[in-house]
Every structure is written in C-alpha cells, then in structure tokens.
Amino acid sequence: MSETQVAQKSTTLFGKKERRLLTDPFNDNNPITVQVLGICSALAVTVAVKNALVMAVAVTLVTGFSNLIISLLRNTIPNRVRMIVQLVVIASLVSIVEMVLHAFQYDVYKQMSVYIGLIITNCILMGRLEAFAMANKPWQSLLDGIGNGVGYGAILIAVAFFRELFGKGSVFGFRVLPDWYVPNGLMLIPAAAIFLIGIIIWIQRSRNTKLVDIS
Amino acid sequence: MEYINIFIKASFVENMVLSFFLGMCSFLAISKKVKTAVGLGAAVVFVLTMTVPINWLISNYLLSENGIFHTDLTFLKLIIYIAVIAAMVQLVEMVVERFSPALYSALGIFLPLITVNCSILGGALFMDSREYELGEAAVFGFGSGFGFFLAIVAIAAIREKLRYSNIPAPLRGLGIAFIITGLMGLAFMSFIGIKL
Numbered sequence: 001m002s003e004t005q006v007a008q009k010s011t012t013l014f015g016k017k018e019r020r021l022l023t024d025p026f027n028d029n030n031p032i033t034v035q036v037l038g039i040c041s042a043l044a045v046t047v048a049v050k051n052a053l054v055m056a057v058a059v060t061l062v063t064g065f066s067n068l069i070i071s072l073l074r075n076t077i078p079n080r081v082r083m084i085v086q087l088v089v090i091a092s093l094v095s096i097v098e099m100v101l102h103a104f105q106y107d108v109y110k111q112m113s114v115y116i117g118l119i120i121t122n123c124i125l126m127g128r129l130e131a132f133a134m135a136n137k138p139w140q141s142l143l144d145g146i147g148n149g150v151g152y153g154a155i156l157i158a159v160a161f162f163r164e165l166f167g168k169g170s171v172f173g174f175r176v177l178p179d180w181y182v183p184n185g186l187m188l189i190p191a192a193a194i195f196l197i198g199i200i201i202w203i204q205r206s207r208n209t210k211l212v213d214i215s
Numbered sequence: 216m217e218y219i220n221i222f223i224k225a226s227f228v229e230n231m232v233l234s235f236f237l238g239m240c241s242f243l244a245i246s247k248k249v250k251t252a253v254g255l256g257a258a259v260v261f262v263l264t265m266t267v268p269i270n271w272l273i274s275n276y277l278l279s280e281n282g283i284f285h286t287d288l289t290f291l292k293l294i295i296y297i298a299v300i301a302a303m304v305q306l307v308e309m310v311v312e313r314f315s316p317a318l319y320s321a322l323g324i325f326l327p328l329i330t331v332n333c334s335i336l337g338g339a340l341f342m343d344s345r346e347y348e349l350g351e352a353a354v355f356g357f358g359s360g361f362g363f364f365l366a367i368v369a370i371a372a373i374r375e376k377l378r379y380s381n382i383p384a385p386l387r388g389l390g391i392a393f394i395i396t397g398l399m400g401l402a403f404m405s406f407i408g409i410k411l
Contacts, residue, residue: 036389039239040333083330084301091294099290114340117293121333123240190236191400198386198393205385 021143025151028208031124032155033201038124042156043193044115049172052160054101054108056153059119060146062093066125067145071133086129087120094119124148159196163187218354221347223409225358231334232366233396233403238334242367243392245328252371254318255329256364258307260357262329263338266303267356270296270339271349296339297330304330334363370396 031037038059045055069089070077077085098116101109109116119125128148133141164170167187169177186192231237238259245255273295275281278288308326312319319326329335338359342352373395382391 033389036243037240039243040237040337043236043239083327084298084305087297087301087330088294091297095290095293098293114337114344117340118237118333118337120293120297121331121336123331123333126331189400189404190234191397191404194236194393194397194400198390198397201390201393202383202386205390206383209385
C-alpha cells in the first residue's frame with residue numbers, strides 16, 4: 001500500500017522538482033556557461049538569428065527525445081556498450097532532423113552543412129544522457145532534455161542576435177540599424193562568438209556569485 | 216609535396232580548434248594543466264589518424280553506389296561514422312590498457328571522452344565533403360590531430376601562467392579561457408593568407 005502512495009507522489013506531472021528541471025538550465029545550470037557543454041556547434045551557427053533558431057529547435061528536439069529513449073532503455077543497456085547504444089540513438093535522431101531540414105529548409109541546411117551532423121557530438125547530449133537519463137525516470141528525463149535544449153538555445157540566440165546586429169546591421173535578415181552604420185566584419189568571424197560567450201559568462205557570474213570559480 | 220601541403224593546411228591554416236572551433240568542449244575542460252593536455256592531445260592524434268582513413272574506406276566501398284551493395288546508403292553515414300569512432304576509441308582503450316598500463320592510467324577518463332570530441336566526427340565529415348583520396352585522407356587526419364595537439368598544449372600553458380595573474384573574480388576560470396581562445400583564434404587567422 002505504501003509503495004503505491006510513493007509511486008503516486010512521484011508521478012505528479014508538474015511538481016516543484018519537475019519545474020526546477022525546466023528552469024535550472026536557464027541560469028544556475030546553463031549547459032553552455034556553467035556546464036561548458038556543446039560549445040562546438042554554438043559558434044558556427046550564430047552568424048544569423050535564423051540559423052541559431054533552427055539549431056536551437058533541432059537540439060531541443062534531439063535532447064528531449066534521446067533523454068526519453070535512453071531513460072526508457074536504461075535498465076536493459078549493458079554498461080560496457082552503453083556509449084555505443086547512446087550514440088546510435090542520438091545519431092538516428094540527428095539523421096531524422098537532417099533529412100527534415102534537407103526537405104523543408106534547404107537554404108538553412110546548406111549554410112549549416114556539417115554542423116547539423118555535429119549535433120551528434122554535441123556534448124550536451126552525451127552529458128545529459130550520462131548525468132541524468134541513465135539514472136532517472138522517462139518523464140523527468142524528457143523535461144531535463146527539453147530544459148537543457150532551451151537553455152542552450154537561449155544563449156545561442158542571444159549570441160546570434162548581437163553578432164547579426166553588429167556584423168550585418170540586421171535581425172532575422174531585416175536591416176534595423178540606420179544606413180550610416182558600417183557593419184563590423186569582426187563580429188562575423190567565429191572568434192567574436194567566443195568573446196561574446198566569455199562576456200555572457202562574466203555578466204552571469206558577477207550577478208550570481210555562487211558560480212564563481214575560486215581556483 | 217601534395218601530402219605536405221595537406222598536412223600544413225590541416226594543422227595550421229585550417230586548425231580544427233582555432234579556425235573551426237571544433238572540439239571546444241574537451242579543449243576547454245581539459246586544458247588546466249599541460250601534462251593532461253599532452254595526454255589528451257596524443258590520444259586525439261592517434262584516433263583521428265585511424266578513424267579518418269577507416270571512414271574513407273567505409274564511405275567509398277560500403278556506402279557509395281559503386282560499393283559492395285550497389286545501392287546508395289549515404290543516409291546511414293552519420294550512424295556508421297559515429298559507430299566506427301566509438302568502436303575505435305573502445306579498441307584503443309583496450310589496446311592501451313593491455314600493453315601500456317602506465318599510459319592508460321595517465322590518460323584515464325580522457326580516452327572515452329574522445330568519442331564525443333567534435334573534431335573527430337568533424338574530421339570524418341570534412342574528409343567527405345572535400346573528396347580526398349585515401350592517402351590524402353590519412354594525412355589530413357594526422358594533420359588535424361596534430362593541430363589539435365598544438366592548440367590544446369598552447370592554451371594549457373597559457374592557463375597555467377594565468378593562475379598567477381589578477382583577473383576580476385567573475386571572469387576567472389572559464390570566462391577568461393573563452394576570451395583567450397578567441398584571441399588565439401584571431402592569431403591563427405594570420406595563416407589564412409597562406410596559399411599552398
């Protein structure tokens with residue numbers, strides 16, 4: 001009898017714990033600025049806001065579903081081959097995303113070229129699978145995956161917004177800055193994205209002092 | 216001569232880390248000390264040198280239309296590539312464990328981490344999109360690995376020195392590492408003009 005009660009308690013769909021899973025990745029546990037995961041693809045696709053948005057949606061889908069699938073399978077995967085199993089699940093999902101983009105958003109697909117394939121090695125995926133999905137229930141894992149995907153996407157879009165604004169004087173391809181503004185080519189090279197992330201980390205850590213690195 | 220060109224291009228002009236910013240996760244996470252950076256760099260050189268030619272063989276003889284199955288199987292490309300990489304890393308881990316326990320304990324956790332190093336899969340995908348020959352692919356793999364090695368050892372050395380400098384507290388650690396990577400990227404841009 002007591003067992004069923006425990007089970008019922010943990011199946012509330014949006015308890016406090018579940019809400020934390022969704023909101024933590026925005027600040028205290030952001031995948032990019034705190035966990036340092038998934039920076040590789042963050043840099044290449046942030047030249048334009050549109051690409052960043054596509055990337056954010058793609059990564060959110062893949063993190064959510066891979067977390068869900070691995071969490072469902074977690075008790076049947078032998079420990080020695082778990083990495084290969086995880087990678088196969090991720091790779092299948094990414095292949096689906098790639099084919100969908102190829103079919104419906106061909107120009108974005110062309111611009112992002114190898115970086116869609118590189119979602120597979122986006123460390124967020126493996127990191128969340130290892131750290132969360134292997135040890136938690138499917139519903140919580142799905143929320144954790146979506147939360148991390150959105151937290152990742154938020155940084156991506158913020159970086160892309162500034163890069164496109166100052167690098168091309170436009171947002172979403174529409175010119176917003178007046179004509180006298182000369183676009184700054186520095187913002188278009190990948191190094192600018194690194195600087196911007198560095199500055200975002202700086203701002204975040206000066207507001208949230210418990211994240212400061214003491215060493 | 217062609218091979219030397221590809222090597223120089225892969226390791227300096229188109230450095231995986233500092234020009235394409237691939238493999239950043241392990242680049243930033245494991246560059247606090249030069250010693251561990253050397254270990255990870257050496258492992259990446261080895262894995263890239265092995266996986267790029269193997270993936271070349273697979274994509275040309277198994278997945279292409281002229282291959283064994285006479286059907287276009289390129290939609291399986293991503294899954295096969297990553298499986299080869301994961302299998303290679305597992306193999307390397309077992310071989311190193313068997314024949315050189317000292318090196319194995321020195322590398323420790325970094326070996327399995329290489330599987331999700333973007334530069335490895337990136338190497339395979341670039342090899343694909345640039346249409347190299349087999350020999351060129353092997354040299355390209357080695358050159359890319361060497362470039363990664365150089366970059367990670369360089370930033371580890373800089374970060375070791377940085378521990379003694381007076382950086383604003385919120386910027387310490389990760390923040391400054393990002394900014395230094397950006398500066399190194401700018402420095403590596405000076406290679407872009409070189410035509411080989």
